[in-house]
Amino acid sequence: GGAAAKARSSLKDKYVSLLKSKGNWSVGKPADAADATSNDAAAAAAAAAAASSSSSSSSSSSSCLGVTLERACRSFSRARVAMDKTKGFAISAKIQQALPSLLERVMALLNKTFITTVKRGDRAAVTRCLRAYTYIDQTHTAEEVLREEVVTPILNVTVTKAHLVRAQQKQQQQQQASLAKKPQGAAQNMDDLDPKAKKAILVLPLDLKELSAVAGKASSLDALFQLTLQALKTACGPALEASVFPFTAFHFTARSIAHELLPAIVSRGSNQLFAPYIPQRFLAHYRAGRRLVSGLEALCPDDARAKTFADTPALAQFDDKWNLPVYFQLRFQEARKALEDAVRSPPSLTDQDNKMSPPSSSPLALSATRAVWTGVLRCWREDVWVDRLTHRFFKATLQLLKQYASWVSLGLGPPPPLERAGLSPPKHERKRSTASTQAGGGGKWSSAEASSLRLVIAVEKDIQALCSNVRHSLPGTIVGCVCGGHDGGAGGDAEKKRTQATEMVTSGLSGVIGELERAGARAREVAARRIALACTKNLVTEVPRIKQRYSMTGNAPPSTALAFVQSILTPLREQLEDDDDDDGDGRSKSAWLVSRVADLVTDRYRVAVSDLLAVVQKTEAILSRLKKKKGRAKGTGMSDADKIRLQLFLDVRRFAEDLAALGCADDTTKALQDLVQLPPSIPKPP
Template identity: 25%
Template sequence: MSPTEVASAALPGANRHKSVSALFGDDADSEPLWFKKDTFAKADFDSEAYIRDLRRFVAFDTLRTELRGHLGALKNELVELINRDYTDFVNLSTKLVDVDGAVLRMRMPLNELRARLVTVRESVHTSLAALQDGLKRRADASASREVLELLLDTSHVVSKVKKLLVELQSFPEDGAQVPAQGDSEGKVTRAYSNGNIAGDAAEHGASLEDARSRLLERIASEMNRLKFYVAQAQDLPFIQNMQPRIGNADVSLDASLRRCFEGGLERRDDTVIYHCLRAYAAIDNTAGAEEVFRSAIVAPFVQRSVPPSPARDTVGASADKLAEVFDEIEVHIQTECQFLLDKAVAANSGLHVFDFLSNSILKEVHSAIQKGKSGAFSPGKPAEFLANYKSSLKFLRFLEGYCQSPAAVAAFRSQTAYTDFMRQWNLGVYFTLRFQEIAQSLDTALSAPTPSPIHVGSSRAADGSLGLALQSSVTLWDCLQRCWKEGVYIEAVSDKFLRLTLQLLSRYTTWLSTGLAARKAGNATSHPGGEWALAAAPEDFVLVRHDVELLVGMVKGSYMDHVLPLLSGNNSEEVCEVVRQSLLQGAEALLAIVPALSDVLTEALTEKCVEVLRQVKGIIATYRMTNRPLPSRHSPYVTSVLQPLKTFVEDERFAHLTKEIRAELILSVSEKITVTYDVLARDMVSVARTTESSLQRLRRGARQRGAGAGTETNDNNISDNLSDKICAQLFLDVQEYGRRLAALGIAAADMTAYTSLWQCVAPPDRQNVVEF
């Protein structure tokens, strides 16, 4: 049978048809997306689980069809593989001869190899376990040896320290020179030295104190080494049993080192001081050296400068002043502490771990002031408190002068002594007292029932500025300046003083706004604090406006130039810009009230002038009730229309006003009066012409009746025309009104309202040219 026949026989009819369809590209029987062939090739494939999962959304018939189709496809692939290697497949049976024998022959050496490998692996495991056990025992032995060596070293160092302390105690307590070997005191020298440091020092003619300081430095070095050993094995019983001996040695060393350091400080012995400081640094007891320096050198002169209790002659106003005290202490520091401070900050000295400035000097000064001048820290007397605070800052800057770098200054300021000293100055309470003092003065001035004008020429503020007209404005300017005066301002609370400055401006602005609102409402019931505006005369508001504009100008000018330099020292440009914007914002909020202030006076003056202007209505009655001829001169009321405005401008009480304010006020009032004048004139002309039209109708009717009766009636000429007479009178009045405006500096021809008024009453031939 040929390969094709074998393949054809292996295919069932349906599958044969399906393969033929696939051959010709018919994909009608393509597999659905839910049927995954790769699932059958998985090692953990479970047919029951597979069918259970698919039955939820696939019918059994459909699943059976797909599986049979897949089976047919697999058989097709098998046939294709057989056809591809058909020759090898046919010859496979001929080549598989004595397969079992071959398998047995290959299995024997493999089994032998496996046995050997198992034996080798067991041997390796045994050797590895033995090696690991040996390494562990070796590590334990090494650790035990290290502990033993540590204990031996500790014991050796303890013995060495004890020996050195005994040698230290053999030194005489006086500061006599150790004689050189071979002199009359050679035996004593050998008794003390015995080949040790004291003997070496004696050979060079050094003093006993020098030798003692060297020995103390060596003991301190050994103590440092001992503490290192103890820290590593502090839980061991041996170390715990030695703790009393170590503690006694530490106490003995500290006492001896303290005496030696005190003696070196008293004699200003640089060598002794240097070795003692190195000893203190070696045992990490910098606080001990700082305390010795404080008690031996600093405390005596500080207590002389600041006695524990005030002396009788200092009790009184100057009892708590610190300026002279700090000056005296600075002199003592320069004469009695300079040598040690210079040594501590010297380059490559190894003594930078000591902080004598804060832990010795500043700490002692702070303690002495607390005991002898405790009132100096009390902010109850702000002036004295500020003077003492500034003196203390000056003293701190003096101490910072001994720092060699900005980093050293920062380290000095971070010390606990510095922080405790600065914490004594309760700047918050001081500012509260200043706040109450400044704010109360402004509130008192603003609570006056009416604005209090001051005399011309007396509105000179503290800095010499001129022009303020009201006492409340002068008080505000004085309060604003006091916030930044040298005797009030403190840089540490500059943010609080800035806030107070803005609050003062806001308080004054609110005072004005409340007053304007109360005056507009006609009562102060809903606007408490605005009573002053109801009691004030309208003319007072122009003084308020003048002060507001002047204050705004000074805040934006000289005031800001004074404040910003005070803040620029320790603040960035961004902060200064924020401060400048805040002041400008406060000034602008105050300036925004100016139009409302101007309206109060403008309306009052306009009302007075309009009250006189209403007399113009009498012209109609005059010419209606009488048969007067055409007018030849202006009416008497015109001369009085602008008289209230003129009186106000010439009043000496308002000499504070600038030319700009006067010109603006005159122009504003004149425009309002002229607008009212235009309305009244147009109403009069309209009424006159309406009345004239009615009279003409009545006259025509009378003539008709007279003609029917045989009587004659004469027409009135232009001089008897009511509207012409009224217009002629108004024209004369408007001309005189224009001249009055010109006398006040107003160009009437440039005013729209006056031009409209002129065109309403002027004859036809003079409509386009305004001349008077």
């Protein structure tokens, strides 16, 4: 202390005598400023001399040295400020020449003291060193010194080319032999290490030789990364812990650790480390790298420095090495190839026991349906999905579902033309059918497949089950992947994010659900029209024969419905029985089929009855004119026309009863029953 005071007093006297020798410096402010400059410079020199003396003394502690260096840097800072106020004076020029050598001496001592205190884990001394760096605006020097003296030696014994290659080989062997009991890429657990290895990683000062041996035994790439990260956290921990507020100018994570660690992995890693051509291996490496980045981000003391870390060029270079687009294409090709193989082969119902069938509340009958659902789920599996490819996997999901909907629509073709059943479809429907035929010529199923009613019904059921899965279970699967990393936040925020994500996913799936529903509607229409054609096959020939039965035959008036009426709905009944045999509840699930077939058959029946009644009325009018011209009186019995009307009434009533037995509404046949109402002259049968 006495030596420092004496040196300061000597320097001050020297500078003051120089000032007094200048006769024109008698003004108060310049003289005061110059005096302040000389005082601060002398104080800085004295403190530096004291620091040098402390560093050379073995009895001086690092804490005392830190205090001395802090005082020296503070004095140096004041001297530099005073220099700015006295520019242009001769004394300032002399002091300016002395400051660089003084700064060099202080920085050499400060850097040495900083590294020594960091390695010893003395946080209080590290804090004083950081304050000293701040005084002289040398924060970047502290970051550089920590990188060169602490980080680089650790990386030279852990992240070596040999260790990286060995860790990859061990991981591949575990994958091939299925020996890994943990999920792929599970983080390294420090509890799995022996006490000697723990000491090499967690206890200061680090033993680099032992650390190298521990890194060489890493069982996977992720294990090597986590061991390295933990060693860096231990070694740089005092500096990281001390760099909290107000020392926010120090970016040790971004500029000391990540600046050296990430480029080392890029330069020393083999080609296989970043190669995406084996997706399973690439995903394990990528997730190990992402966990490493997350661990580095966790070392940042606050959000501002976390943002600096996110913007660092080293991280950008590291992220660019992962060829995620190629990985996605390989994964998408796996799912798409399975679907294309399924739709390329003829659709059949003989593969119910296929192992591809995913768990679902509704079984999927066709291999193509199972392939598309399996492909969709594959996109969101834990061993496939990547967070940064979420938008691509969602787009792939939509493409797979749209491809399936297109396959169904083109395969079924347009519904059978209603002209075959004696009905003319509306003009807009006729145009749509023509366009569908032209568009679907290349993908249409063979005539045998397309004409299989059982296959069409199975397609309709599969589409219903697929729509239900996409609408109810798929959003939860996607949101579970996307929001899986938000569990660490507040409960309300996490729930809000999940709700928003669910709304977005549901909105995005609404379009493809509409396409699936339209494909299902086409399948239902095709199935209903085919059954309707089978139901009306005899109807279109038997109804006109009623006129032949009673015209000038003398047959007695009818009392029961004709036999063909009972067989009109036989194809529909058989289909409903098949549905009951398949799932035990086919009648309730096929209500749409009963309703649509009933409408089609009723319309066809109404057209046939209307045509017959028109002919009967014309014939009756002609006979009435002939009798009137010949002067013949009307017969007392029932006329042939009334017999025909009575027969139609009995037939339609029986048809309505059969429809009611199948669960159809009463108003289904109202128009038909109104058409065959008996005139008052004919007694209504019981």
